[in-house]
Amino acid sequence: MNLAMPTSAKIIPKRNSSPEQLLQATSDILMKRNSIEVSLSEISESSGLNSALIKYHFGSKSGLLLALVRRDAATALGQLDWLVKMSVPPAKKIRLHVAGIINTYIKYPYLNQLIHNLLTNSEEKITKEIADFFVKPLVDSQLKILNEGVDQGVFRRVDPMFFYYSIVGACDHLFFGRYSRKFVYGVDEITPTMKEAYIEFVSELALGALRKE
Amino acid sequence: MNLAMPTSAKIIPKRNSSPEQLLQATSDILMKRNSIEVSLSEISESSGLNSALIKYHFGSKSGLLLALVRRDAATALGQLDWLVKMSVPPAKKIRLHVAGIINTYIKYPYLNQLIHNLLTNSEEKITKEIADFFVKPLVDSQLKILNEGVDQGVFRRVDPMFFYYSIVGACDHLFFGRYSRKFVYGVDEITPTMKEAYIEFVSELALGALRKE
Numbered sequence A, B: 001m002n003l004a005m006p007t008s009a010k011i012i013p014k015r016n017s018s019p020e021q022l023l024q025a026t027s028d029i030l031m032k033r034n035s036i037e038v039s040l041s042e043i044s045e046s047s048g049l050n051s052a053l054i055k056y057h058f059g060s061k062s063g064l065l066l067a068l069v070r071r072d073a074a075t076a077l078g079q080l081d082w083l084v085k086m087s088v089p090p091a092k093k094i095r096l097h098v099a100g101i102i103n104t105y106i107k108y109p110y111l112n113q114l115i116h117n118l119l120t121n122s123e124e125k126i127t128k129e130i131a132d133f134f135v136k137p138l139v140d141s142q143l144k145i146l147n148e149g150v151d152q153g154v155f156r157r158v159d160p161m162f163f164y165y166s167i168v169g170a171c172d173h174l175f176f177g178r179y180s181r182k183f184v185y186g187v188d189e190i191t192p193t194m195k196e197a198y199i200e201f202v203s204e205l206a207l208g209a210l211r212k213e
Helices: A004-011 A017-034 A039-045 A053-060 A061-085 A090-107 A111-123 A124-153 A160-178 A178-185 A194-209 B004-011 B018-032 B040-047 B052-058 B061-085 B090-107 B109-119 B126-150 B161-176 B178-185 B190-210
Strands: none
Touching: A004 A061, A004 B061, A017 A039, A017 A053, A017 A061, A017 B004, A017 B109, A017 B161, A039 B090, A053 A061, A061 A090, A061 A111, A061 A124, A090 A111, A090 A124, A111 A160, A111 A194, A111 B109, A124 A160, A124 B178, A160 A194, A160 B161, A160 B190, A178 B126, A194 B126, A194 B161, A194 B190, B018 B040, B018 B052, B018 B061, B040 B052, B052 B061, B061 B090, B061 B109, B061 B126, B090 B109, B090 B126, B090 B161, B090 B190, B109 B126, B126 B161
């Protein structure tokens, strides 16, 4: 291990520490391209930091990408946490929740592909970590909204696991299907109008399963 | 190139040709394990064929795995084609279609992970091929069922692309989420009861979007 690394990491002020700089540089690079291919030397060049710092802070490139998913997801999960506590009708919360998932994928165009890549290619340690910091809070928040609706007598009781996989799957697949969007539908980019219409479509799907007849 | 290959391929009778043997050997191996990791030497050993034949018939391991997806999907797509032509109510066709997707993922436990892996890691040529042989026929068949329902006055007109991504995404995500099923819900295996209940849940989601009030 290069003994200079901890020292050089210490020089960077806390508010914009080298881990943050590396994550932001990676995010900036991925934002500009249509893939999740990024090399350590590109990150190093863009951040102005030695690529050895990636190994020092994140262990590996996978570790860095996982930390980026965690950073981006944290913002979205924070908003969800806040949404759960809002005093708006449960049906409105479902709509805002669906919008939150779809807007997160729009905001970070690399995020969906990154999550799928990490989950398909990584060892169990990484998939467990994603389940812990990403899926579990999402599931817990959804459950609170579902229970609130049931308690208020406006939602039917549904299997929360089925609700999770079907609704998150519906949000996810528009983004995961970028290849078929392009080749089958000729739709390369999700326009704001299309995004809003899809949020409405999936919200109605979800509420169709929940609303009492 | 090994000149013995075409000759040795010719010895195998047509009905059980070496490409078929290689695909079946790969399928058999993947059936038994909880991952899509398989080596050329394992396939060679299990099929009793020289691993050079993989390169000869499929170009690469990716080519072999793509051919396996194509083989497995062909069965399911053939059934869907037959379903579209059946004289049953459109709502029943939607149920059978949802069951068809979910049962295909149950029948070939490696299929979901294989599709996600090929789509996340491959060059555009492969993703285009998957879109062509897999997504396009699925989209076309769905559209026929949707149009039939509209023509019969039992379905509302919905955006077929939105319908495709949300319903296929809902079916897909239960399987893609194997990691979170396990870590978050403690559900390692999809039991026949759970499978039937999920088919019912997603069918009702789909029909909720389609049924005229």
